[in-house]
Amino acid sequence: xxxxxxxxxxxxxxxxxxxxxxxxxxxxxxxxxxxxxxxxxxxxxxxxxxxxxxxxxxxxxxxxxxxxxxxxxxxxxxxxxxxxxxxxxxxxxxxxxxxxxxxxxxxxxxxxxxxxxxxxxxxxxxxxxxxxxxxxxxxxxxxxxxxxxxxxxxxxxxxxxxxxxxxxxxxxxxxxxxxxxxxxxxxxxxxxxxxxxxxxxxxxxxxxxxxxxxxxxxxxxxxxxxxxxxxx
Amino acid sequence: xxxxxxxxxxxxxxxxxxxxxxxxxxxxxxxxxxxxxxxxxxxxxxxxxxxxxxxxxxxxxxxxxxxxxxxxxxxxxxxxxxxxxxxxx
Numbered sequence: 086x087x088x089x090x091x092x093x094x095x096x097x098x099x100x101x102x103x104x105x106x107x108x109x110x111x112x113x114x115x116x117x118x119x120x121x122x123x124x125x126x127x128x129x130x131x132x133x134x135x136x137x138x139x140x141x142x143x144x145x146x147x148x149x150x151x152x153x154x155x156x157x158x159x160x161x162x163x164x165x166x167x168x169x170x171x172x173x174x175x176x177x178x179x180x181x182x183x184x185x186x187x188x189x190x191x192x193x194x195x196x197x198x199x200x201x202x203x204x205x206x207x208x209x210x211x212x213x214x215x216x217x218x219x220x221x222x223x224x225x226x227x228x229x230x231x232x233x234x235x236x237x238x239x240x241x242x243x244x245x246x247x248x249x250x251x252x253x254x255x256x257x258x259x260x261x262x263x264x265x266x267x268x269x270x271x272x273x274x275x276x277x278x279x280x281x282x283x284x285x286x287x288x289x290x291x292x293x294x295x296x297x298x299x300x301x302x303x304x305x306x307x308x309x310x311x312x313x314x315x316x317x
Numbered sequence: 318x319x320x321x322x323x324x325x326x327x328x329x330x331x332x333x334x335x336x337x338x339x340x341x342x343x344x345x346x347x348x349x350x351x352x353x354x355x356x357x358x359x360x361x362x363x364x365x366x367x368x369x370x371x372x373x374x375x376x377x378x379x380x381x382x383x384x385x386x387x388x389x390x391x392x393x394x395x396x397x398x399x400x401x402x403x404x405x406x
Contacts, residue, residue, distance in 0.1 A: 119331035180358030
């Protein structure tokens, strides 16, 4: 069982839950957990959530975006309080992970709450000299997760914000969905053979992965994680 | 418009960890429908109710289904010719 030790509001509809999980074996950035909620009548619902923090003892952080008609996320974003316990299974998933000893440049492309496992990778980068570039697609500035922390990352991590609906006046890019020009301007060229991680809603991931392969990136170097239409 | 109501094979990692001790989502399989090779993590996964249905991203054939009941798990691998499972020391 995992116990909530801290809660941080990221946006009006998303928050980070910090858990203490006795016996946690550690995790790799990009791995996820399955959260299982069981009602008194035995009905249970399960969802996967990416781990947001780097490996840190028995501490596990999840950032959960509320989905309107979701079965699990409203409970996690509105009801759960510090001291409450829930069932976590994990860490699971060995595919969508970045191993800090790998050396090629890293290109992270996140849509909405798809930023979460990518943030775990940034947080795990530490003093590694692997250069990172992050393209973070979000609806408007109010949807930004980890605002203060992303503002502070500098050496070796470049961040570009791709606003899809409303961009701030100083954005330097008209609002709109991710396009090839964004990958050219803010990504790594295919010749540098970056390790690419794309995460977000299914439509976003399909679009970004298609643009990458059209630009000449090797599909074998592109790892993807799709949340489904919205997550849940 | 294309139906985007799916996740990918990463979502199989937890449910399959109940059955296998190794992470099978990194295993490479061959689709019985079109012969495409790829990691289970790359499959298109529909569900979770009544069960998880994983389809080939190349030809949409069903590669794997997993239905979890209260007392057992029912795993059907009919669309997979073989699986190459990485084993680390």
